[in-house]
Amino acid sequence: xxxxxxxxxxxxxxxxxxxxxxxxxxxxxxxxxxxxxxxxxxxxxxxxxxxxxxxxxxxxxxxxxxxxxxxxxxxxxxxxxxxxxxxxxxxxxxxxxxxxxxxxxxxxxxxxxxxxxxxxxxxxxxxxxxxxxxxxxxxxxxxxxxxxxxxxxxxxxxxxxxxxxxxxxxxxxxxxxxxxxxxxxxxxxxxxxxxxxxxxxxxxxxxxxxxxxxxxxxxxxxxxxxxxxxxxxxxxxxxxxxxxxxxxxxxxxxxxxxxxxxxxxxxxxxxxxxxxxxxxxxxxxxxxxxxxxxxxxxxxxxxxxxxxxxxxxxxxxxxxxxxxxxxxxxxxxxxxxxxxxxxxx
Amino acid sequence: xxxxxxxxxxxxxxxxxxxxxxxxxxxxxxxxxxxxxxxxxxxxxxxxxxxxxxxxxxxxxxxxxxxxxxxxxxxxxxxxxxxxxxxxxxxxxxxxxxxxxxxxxxxxxxxxxxxxxxxxxxxxxxxxxxxxxxxxxxxxxxxxxxxxxxxxxxxxxxxxxxxxxxxxxxxxxxxxxxxxxxxxxxxxxxxxxxxxxxxxxxxxxxxxxxxxxxxxxxxxxxxxxxxxxxxxxxxxxxxxxxxxxxxxxxxxxxxxxxxxxxxxxxxxxxxxxxxxxxxxxxxxxxxxxxxxxxxxxxxxxxxxxxxxxxxxxxxxxxxxxxxxxxxxxxxxxxxxxxxxxxxxxxxxxxxxxxxxxxxxxxxxxxxxxxx
Numbered sequence: 193x194x195x196x197x198x199x200x201x202x203x204x205x206x207x208x209x210x211x212x213x214x215x216x217x218x219x220x221x222x223x224x225x226x227x228x229x230x231x232x233x234x235x236x237x238x239x240x241x242x243x244x245x246x247x248x249x250x251x252x253x254x255x256x257x258x259x260x261x262x263x264x265x266x267x268x269x270x271x272x273x274x275x276x277x278x279x280x281x282x283x284x285x286x287x288x289x290x291x292x293x294x295x296x297x298x299x300x301x302x303x304x305x306x307x308x309x310x311x312x313x314x315x316x317x318x319x320x321x322x323x324x325x326x327x328x329x330x331x332x333x334x335x336x337x338x339x340x341x342x343x344x345x346x347x348x349x350x351x352x353x354x355x356x357x358x359x360x361x362x363x364x365x366x367x368x369x370x371x372x373x374x375x376x377x378x379x380x381x382x383x384x385x386x387x388x389x390x391x392x393x394x395x396x397x398x399x400x401x402x403x404x405x406x407x408x409x410x411x412x413x414x415x416x417x418x419x420x421x422x423x424x425x426x427x428x429x430x431x432x433x434x435x436x437x438x439x440x441x442x443x444x445x446x447x448x449x450x451x452x453x454x455x456x457x458x459x460x461x462x463x464x465x466x467x468x469x470x471x472x473x474x475x476x477x478x479x480x481x482x483x484x485x486x487x488x489x490x491x492x493x494x495x496x497x498x499x500x501x502x503x504x505x506x507x508x509x510x511x512x513x514x515x516x517x518x519x520x521x522x523x524x525x526x527x528x529x530x531x532x533x534x535x536x537x
Numbered sequence: 538x539x540x541x542x543x544x545x546x547x548x549x550x551x552x553x554x555x556x557x558x559x560x561x562x563x564x565x566x567x568x569x570x571x572x573x574x575x576x577x578x579x580x581x582x583x584x585x586x587x588x589x590x591x592x593x594x595x596x597x598x599x600x601x602x603x604x605x606x607x608x609x610x611x612x613x614x615x616x617x618x619x620x621x622x623x624x625x626x627x628x629x630x631x632x633x634x635x636x637x638x639x640x641x642x643x644x645x646x647x648x649x650x651x652x653x654x655x656x657x658x659x660x661x662x663x664x665x666x667x668x669x670x671x672x673x674x675x676x677x678x679x680x681x682x683x684x685x686x687x688x689x690x691x692x693x694x695x696x697x698x699x700x701x702x703x704x705x706x707x708x709x710x711x712x713x714x715x716x717x718x719x720x721x722x723x724x725x726x727x728x729x730x731x732x733x734x735x736x737x738x739x740x741x742x743x744x745x746x747x748x749x750x751x752x753x754x755x756x757x758x759x760x761x762x763x764x765x766x767x768x769x770x771x772x773x774x775x776x777x778x779x780x781x782x783x784x785x786x787x788x789x790x791x792x793x794x795x796x797x798x799x800x801x802x803x804x805x806x807x808x809x810x811x812x813x814x815x816x817x818x819x820x821x822x823x824x825x826x827x828x829x830x831x832x833x834x835x836x837x838x839x840x841x842x843x844x845x846x847x848x849x850x851x852x853x854x855x856x857x858x859x860x861x862x863x864x865x866x867x868x869x870x871x872x873x874x875x876x877x878x879x880x881x882x883x884x885x886x887x888x889x890x891x892x893x894x895x896x897x898x899x900x901x902x903x904x905x906x907x908x
Contacts, residue, residue, distance in 0.1 A: 286865050290874050293577075314872040315577055335764065346764040347593075347694065352852075352861060353869035357590040361601040364591075372765070373591050374775075374855045375866065381666065381853060388673040389693050390774065392764050433574070 222488030224436040226298050227271065235277050238264035239297035242282040244379060245403035246511050247303045247323075256280050259511045260301040262501045263322060263428065266444050267299065270493040275500035284377060286353035289314055292429060299441055300429040303400060305355050310429070317438040319428030320445030322504075324521035324530045326420025327359050328401040331393035333415045340419045344369035349382045349391040351375070356395055359422040383407055397424040402517040440487050447494040449533035450476055451503035452524060458502035465495065475536055483536065504531065568875065581880075583871045584609070590866055592857050594773050605867050612862035613884060619858065620845045622780050627787035627844065628837075634788055635795025636821070649792065656789035662850050665782030669854040672774045672781075679765055688758040688769075696772040697759035703752050710752040714745035775856040779848070787844045794836045798829040831903045838896040842889045859884065 230236050240260050241248040248258040256264075265275035283291050283302055289310065292300045299319065304310075306318050329348065331337050337346075340363070350356050352375035364371050374391050376382035383404055386394045394404050398420060405411045428445075430438040451457070454473055456464055465477050474480045478491030485491060501507060508519055523529025572579055584606040592599050596614045599607070637649035656664070673693055677683060682692040690697040703710060724738035759769030802825050810824040852861035859881060868877045 286869060289869075289872065309870075309872070344763060345767065349855075352865045357866060358870070361590050365601065372593060374593055375857065375861060376855050377852050377861070377865070381669075381855070384670060385673065385855065388670065389678050390673050 222436050222486075224434055224440070224488060226430070226434050226437040227440065227488055230271055230298055234272060235279055236264060236268040236271065236299075237279045237281060237297045238267070239281050239283045239288060239291055239300040239302055240264065241302045242284055242378060244303065244400050245406050246399050246515055246517070247403070248280075248282075257511070259322065259507055260303060262448075262507045262511075263301045263444065264299075266448060266497040266501050267441060269496040269500035270440070270444055270447075270489050273496060284353070285351050286377065288353075289316065289429070292316065292431060295431070298430075298437075301427075303397065303426045304429060305397070305424045306427050306429075307355060315432050317430045317432045317435070319430055319438055319441040321425045321427035322445055323397075323399055323426040325398035325424050325426065327356055327395060327422040327424055328398040328420055329393050329395045329417045330401045330405055330414050331417065333413050335392060337417065340417055340421055341367055341369065343371050343392070345372070346392040347372040347374055347390070349374045349376060349386045349394050350396065351379060351382060352377060354396075355422070355424065356397075360395065363421045379404070397426060399426070399512065399515075399517060402512070402515040406515050436488060440489070443487055444497060445504075446533040447476075447497050448501070448504040448507070449524065449531055450536055451494070451498045452505045453526070453533060456498055456503060457506055458498060458500075461495065461498050472536065572875070577872070579875065581876055583873050583876070586871065588867070588870075590870075592862055593855070594771075594776065594857050605863075605871065608867055609859070609863050609880065609884075612857055612859040615856070615862075616845075616848050616851075616858040616860075617888070619776060619779050619783065619851065619856065620848050623783035623787065623844055623848070624841050626780070626784045627791055630784060630788040631791025632795055634792035635799070638792060638796040639799060653789045653792055656785055657793075661782065661786045661847060662853060664786060665779060665850050666853060668781045668785075669775065669778035672778045676774065679761060682761070682766065688756075690759045690766055690769070692766070693774065694765060694771065695774050696777070697766045697769040698772065699759065700757045700768065700770045701749075702754050702757065704754040710748050714749045717741045717745040717748075773856075775851065775854050778854055779851040779856045779858075782850070783844055783847060786847070787840060790840050790843075791837065794833055794840065795829070798832040798836075799825055801832050802828045827903075831900070831905060834896060834900040834903060838893055838900070841896070842893060845888060845892065846885060 238261075240256070240258075243249050244258075246258060247260045248256060251257050261280070264278045264280065268278045269275040281291065281297050283297075283300070288300055288302055288304065291297055293315065301319075301322070303323065306321060310316050311318055329340055329343070331343070331346075335346075337343060348360065348371055350360075350373060357373060357375070360371050360373055374382075374385065376385065379400075382394060385391060386404075387408060393414075394401065396404060398416075401416055405414050405416060408414055428441055430441055451461075454470075454476060456473070456476070461477075464473060465479070468474045468477060468479060471480065475483065477495050478484055478493070482491060484493040487493065502510075505519075505524070508522060512519070519529065521530045523531065525532035569579060585604050588603055588605055588608050589601050591601060592608065592611055594615060595611045596618065597607075597611050599611050603611075634649050634652060637645050638653070640646045640649075676691065676693040679692045679694055682690040682697075685691060688699040718741070721738050721741045724734055724741055725736075727734045727738070757768040759766045759771075761767075806824055806828060807820060810820040815823065848858055849860035851858045852865060855861075864877055864881050868874055871877070
């Protein structure tokens with residue numbers, strides 16, 4: 193009898209050890225050059241915009257704020273456990289992809305449109321789309337323009353090195369009109385030129401146009417035309433060849449959406465965690481299952497993200513609410529929008 | 538007796554050269570490997586791809602159907618245009634300010650000094666942006682254009698000049714007229730039977746004018762239409778601001794070169810000329826400046842080369858020069874960073890080498906002939 197007991201104990205100990213070996217084997221399976229480098233330097237290097245309200249800007253205290261910044265902080269919280277461990281690198285539209293390709297930054301979260309040629313020819317891996325919008329136009333109210341088609345002969349200021357130049361040219365050709373463009377390196381000069389009247393309007397993706405209007409001397413003098421002439425689905429980019437890293441970046445985004453879907457916010461997350469019975473919520477918060485480990489971080493990762501920056505909706509309201517930009521396409525799928533988290537399974 | 542280098546020196550030189558070749562080769566191999574690792578391919582085939590974007594200011598015909606190679610040419614011409622304009626104006630202004638620096642009048646002398654010190658000691662990019670917004674702030678919107686005599690219009694969108702459209706069969710006439718204009722000063726100095734042609738040469742520009750007049754089909758005068766002025770040729774404020782920015786900055790340096798070169802001419806030359814009874818202006822232009830010129834030329838050359846390179850600052854104020862269009866828009870759309878930077882560097886190297894070759898030739902011409 194005693195012998196059997198001893199054998200059972202030995203066997204189960206062995207099995208447990210093997211399981212343990214296998215499970216540590218899983219964690220070790222997540223091989224990512226970028227992830228290892230970040231953990232080693234204990235800092236995430238995040239490429240962001242040089243300064244555009246809504247997405248990435250420095251507040252009066254010099255601290256970075258914005259939707260894209262929230263993603264940098266969320267990734268740092270998930271990987272390093274501290275949202276402050278981020279170094280921000282401001283990149284112009286012109287150099288952003290070179291900076292990423294050369295390895296100066298770990299991830300580019302800079303209101304960049306996901307396109308076919310960037311995904312293939314430029315050798316970039318797409319992360320997640322965190323902002324669905326299209327190319328919008330802002331014009332002086334006094335011009336009495338109601339539609340982009342009426343802009344024949346007008347001059348529009350914009351930033352060089354973007355998809356916008358091609359969109360305008362294609363739109364003009366399709367509609368048999370000619371919209372003149374004036375290309376600037378940085379938004380500040382483009383805004384100032386528009387303000388001075390050098391051009392009739394300013395164009396960019398919908399979020400940035402709303403941001404541009406908020407920086408004008410009298411925002412009320414400017415009107416954003418309702419038509420969007422292109423799809424600009426903005427999101428993060430990683431380098432190709434490190435798929436596990438881009439997967440993690442993608443799921444940080446889904447975590448912020450999943451939290452909103454489940455009604456978890458920065459304010460109520462501790463309360464919910466303490467009394468969670470719903471298996472979905474428990475899985476999300478890492479109380480059950482090993483989702484975090486599958487991604488190469490620990491199981492608390494989603495909890496830390498929401499605790500640090502809040503869910504997607506909270507961030508949208510915080511950064512785009514003041515710009516009076518309706519959420520539109522960026523509503524959750526269940527509210528008729530395009531933002532959805534994949535299944536937490 | 539000419540001393541021969543020792544065999545050891547020969548070996549050292551060859552080893553050094555071989556080392557350079559190896560390092561260069563390694564760099565190229567490394568570049569290729571890194572590009573391949575990032576799934577990028579080296580090649581210049583992209584130059585024949587369709588551009589698809591608009592270039593706001595162009596000297597050649599430009600449509601969105603044109604290829605990247607043409608975008609390079611169009612933006613290169615814009616670079617050359619603003620560089621040439623700035624070199625001419627900076628030279629004239631620099632000469633003026635440099636002479637003012639040596640004036641006996643206290644106010645003139647110190648005004649020039651203040652100008653030079655102010656311009657030399659502030660960043661050029663800041664100056665260019667300042668000029669751009671200074672220009673923009675002072676000009677009226679299109680609907681309140683300033684009407685200038687001769688059908689010229691001036692507003693915030695630029696200076697609009699009446700456009701002359703030539704008849705189809707007369708397309709070559711303006712070129713012929715231009716040729717005649719260029720030939721005029723040579724004809725002036727031409728000698729026939731030991732006599733200068735002189736003022737008779739002025740008949741050439743008159744013929745040119747008549748020729749052009751004959752070929753004109755119509756003149757389009759700029760007028761307000763919709764948002765903008767239609768018809769006529771537009772000189773954009775970006776060009777004017779960049780021109781002003783480059784000119785003023787180079788003027789300050791050229792003025793100092795002029796002053797130092799004039800001061801380097803031996804004092805005795807000035808005194809001798811004065812004692813012959815020449816008036817101050819004639820002393821300056823006949824005696825001092827020709828001698829100062831040969832001291833100036835080498836320094837001026839590097840100043841001009843700097844100016845050509847600085848024209849890339851136009852990218853900050855939306856002037857479509859080579860750096861903005863080719864190393865900006867084209868680079869972003871094709872993703873060919875390495876190739877494009879190589880091309881842009883090669884272009885600037887070619888321009889500057891040609892220019893400095895010309896200046897060296899000129900320098901030899903004006904240099905003191907020693908026997």
